Amino acid sequence: MEELLGYIQFVLAPQVVTGLVIGIAVILMALGLTIIFGLLDVINMAHGSFYALGAFLLIALLGAGLNFWICLILVPLIVIPAGLVTERLLIQQVFHSRDRHTLTLLLTFGLSLIIEDLFKIIFGPDPHRPPTPIAGGTELFGMFLPNYRIFLIVFGSALIAALSYFLFRSDFGARIRAAAHDRDMAASLGVQVKSVYSWTFALGLAVAATSGVLLSPIYGVYPAMGHGFIFLAFAVVIIGGLGSIKGAVIAGLLCTQVFALASLVVSPVWADVLVFVVMVLVLLFRPQGLFGSLGHG
Amino acid sequence: MAESAMPGRRATERYGLSSLGKIALGGLAVALLFAVWAVAFDQSFYLRLATECLILGGLAMSVDLLLGYCGLLSLGHAMFFGVGAYLSGLILIHYTQSFWLACLLMLPAWTLLGLVGGLLALRSSGVYFALITFALAQVAAKAIFATNEIGIASAAGQVDLGGSDGFQGVPIIAIDFLFFQVDLRDPLGFFLFVLGAVVLTYLGLSWLLRTPFGRTLSAMRANERRLPHLGYAPRRFKLVAFTLSGVIASFYGALYPLLRGGAFPELLTFWVSGDAVISVIIGGTGTLVGPIVGTILLGFLRSLVGSELGEYHIIIVGVIFILAVIFFPRGLVGYLRSYLDARKQRKEDPSHGA
Numbered sequence: 073m074e075e076l077l078g079y080i081q082f083v084l085a086p087q088v089v090t091g092l093v094i095g096i097a098v099i100l101m102a103l104g105l106t107i108i109f110g111l112l113d114v115i116n117m118a119h120g121s122f123y124a125l126g127a128f129l130l131i132a133l134l135g136a137g138l139n140f141w142i143c144l145i146l147v148p149l150i151v152i153p154a155g156l157v158t159e160r161l162l163i164q165q166v167f168h169s170r171d172r173h174t175l176t177l178l179l180t181f182g183l184s185l186i187i188e189d190l191f192k193i194i195f196g197p198d199p200h201r202p203p204t205p206i207a208g209g210t211e212l213f214g215m216f217l218p219n220y221r222i223f224l225i226v227f228g229s230a231l232i233a234a235l236s237y238f239l240f241r242s243d244f245g246a247r248i249r250a251a252a253h254d255r256d257m258a259a260s261l262g263v264q265v266k267s268v269y270s271w272t273f274a275l276g277l278a279v280a281a282t283s284g285v286l287l288s289p290i291y292g293v294y295p296a297m298g299h300g301f302i303f304l305a306f307a308v309v310i311i312g313g314l315g316s317i318k319g320a321v322i323a324g325l326l327c328t329q330v331f332a333l334a335s336l337v338v339s340p341v342w343a344d345v346l347v348f349v350v351m352v353l354v355l356l357f358r359p360q361g362l363f364g365s366l367g368h369g
Numbered sequence: 370m371a372e373s374a375m376p377g378r379r380a381t382e383r384y385g386l387s388s389l390g391k392i393a394l395g396g397l398a399v400a401l402l403f404a405v406w407a408v409a410f411d412q413s414f415y416l417r418l419a420t421e422c423l424i425l426g427g428l429a430m431s432v433d434l435l436l437g438y439c440g441l442l443s444l445g446h447a448m449f450f451g452v453g454a455y456l457s458g459l460i461l462i463h464y465t466q467s468f469w470l471a472c473l474l475m476l477p478a479w480t481l482l483g484l485v486g487g488l489l490a491l492r493s494s495g496v497y498f499a500l501i502t503f504a505l506a507q508v509a510a511k512a513i514f515a516t517n518e519i520g521i522a523s524a525a526g527q528v529d530l531g532g533s534d535g536f537q538g539v540p541i542i543a544i545d546f547l548f549f550q551v552d553l554r555d556p557l558g559f560f561l562f563v564l565g566a567v568v569l570t571y572l573g574l575s576w577l578l579r580t581p582f583g584r585t586l587s588a589m590r591a592n593e594r595r596l597p598h599l600g601y602a603p604r605r606f607k608l609v610a611f612t613l614s615g616v617i618a619s620f621y622g623a624l625y626p627l628l629r630g631g632a633f634p635e636l637l638t639f640w641v642s643g644d645a646v647i648s649v650i651i652g653g654t655g656t657l658v659g660p661i662v663g664t665i666l667l668g669f670l671r672s673l674v675g676s677e678l679g680e681y682h683i684i685i686v687g688v689i690f691i692l693a694v695i696f697f698p699r700g701l702v703g704y705l706r707s708y709l710d711a712r713k714q715r716k717e718d719p720s721h722g723a
Contacts, residue, residue, distance in 0.1 A: 179691055182691040352489055
């Protein structure tokens with residue numbers, strides 16, 4: 073019995089917390105993906121690159137002598153204009169084409185190639201690791217937890233809550249949902265659909281960049297850093313339902329816990345396979361994912 | 370029914386060679402001229418490079434079969450390619466050195482893989498399909514990458530997959546034909562062999578696409594909702610096409626270890642799938658020749674421009690790709706075809722105009 077308690081306290085619980093940290097990051101990524109898809113019907117293959125962009129901007133700004141907390145505010149502010157431009161220059165070009173699903177997917181894929189190569193050229197292929205902004209740790213229920221991870225869980229949850237508040241309670245959020253529900257009707261009621269599109273796209277990217285900033289002290293910064301997460305984020309979005317906020321949060325927690333616990337019990341390799349199995353099972357019974365789309369609650 | 374789905378475009382086919390056939394023939398002539406040049410000036414490096422391009426071109430062709438004729442974007446064909454490479458490498462090392470026997474042994478595995486992949490991915494369509502194929506390949510790549518850790522190797526009977534390093538040491542074989550033998554040590558022989566395979570794949574696929582089966586695929590791409598009302602089951606047709614595409618991709622994957630002497634987990638990564646899709650788009654979707662042209666262009670860029678510009682070449686590839694998607698969605702061969710079609714029409718019926 074004591075052995076079991078010890079196992080829970082020293083092995084299982086820390087793993088659950090690690091899973092929670094990854095979960096917060098994956099949910100943030102998935103939220104961006106799912107909002108962008110729910111509104112614009114765009115599968116953003118470059119999402120992982122913007123996650124990395126956030127991290128590299130952090131490295132650059134820290135190098136310029138700025139403080140981590142200022143960077144945390146500055147990075148999304150830099151990424152938003154980049155997102156606006158990307159939406160205008162790439163997405164809008166093919167937005168009215170019949171194959172826009174495929175075309176936008178291809179365009180963002182091309183964009184990710186360019187961005188990642190730029191990182192490699194500017195920062196080199198080797199990983200950077202910014203210093204942890206909050207040092208030390210706290211003992212909680214007999215577990216030692218690094219303070220930064222606690223901050224990450226709290227801050228990330230607050231960010232997720234703020235995002236859903238923004239989407240479901242604010243005026244601009246209502247416009248986004250209206251445009252997702254019925255573009256033409258929203259336009260005829262005076263919603264500037266085009267600018268809503270651009271801003272939503274930029275917002276999704278800014279969230280991705282913010283999670284890049286938040287996670288870089290833990291996982292390091294390197295050009296391909298988005299790849300590992302993007303698979304999980306896509307799986308989460310598919311399981312939760314493309315365009316569903318609730319789905320992204322629930323599926324995000326589910327997947328990362330499956331991932332974390334499977335890594336413990338079997339091997340990290342099978343963890344990926346297991347997440348994939350969960351995804352296939354969900355799709356077998358609900359091809360549209362667990363929850364509805366953005367325009368429908 | 371199928372006729373009405375593709376108005377006019379293929380009507381010229383009955384009278385001699387289609388524009389696409391002409392382009393393919395031209396491409397074949399260029400390939401043969403290239404071979405003559407390479408042999409005359411002893412350029413075996415370029416021959417081997419061209420052979421690799423053709424192998425990857427076969428993969429791109431299988432992607433085009435789905436994207437161009439069924440409207441299905443697969444982001445995971447590297448899985449078939451990579452698994453094909455691993456299988457053939459292992460069989461050639463451990464079991465037989467006869468190419469044909471190896472193919473015979475692998476064919477059921479290729480088909481099964483295509484069928485299972487299709488059953489999983491075709492539960493959904495559109496972007497979901499693309500994402501599931503992406504995930505499939507990702508999972509397969511990770512599993513192979515970590516074979517050393519999880520002990521698949523020992524389970525399969527002391528066969529070492531080499532984990533993240535892959536494995537080397539595939540014997541270079543000679544392929545028996547009825548009256549002669551092609552020694553793959555000889556770069557020219559290998560090049561001509563792969564060229565022959567690509568030509569046969571092209572002929573086979575363009576024949577298939579002219580049969581009622583192929584017409585149904587095109588009709589499905591044009592209007593999938595109408596098809597069931599006419600008594601067709603789109604999913605069954607898609608599944609057959611997907612399986613066939615998987616088999617083709619696996620076959621070309623199986624040629625890879627013969628060229629490079631081994632198989633590596635990188636063959637299953639997203640870059641391979643992505644390159645195939647890029648080649649299809651740049652070359653021309655739904656043309657079958659286009660993917661080959663696209664792969665060769667990409668290979669050229671990679672090795673020639675790549676050696677000059679170092680890492681910048683991925684940026685160049687990315688920019689070209691984005692520009693192609695936005696401004697030239699029909700691809701090189703697509704535009705060449707419409708040009709030839711228009712010229713032919715003018716010639717046949719001058720009053721009709723372009």
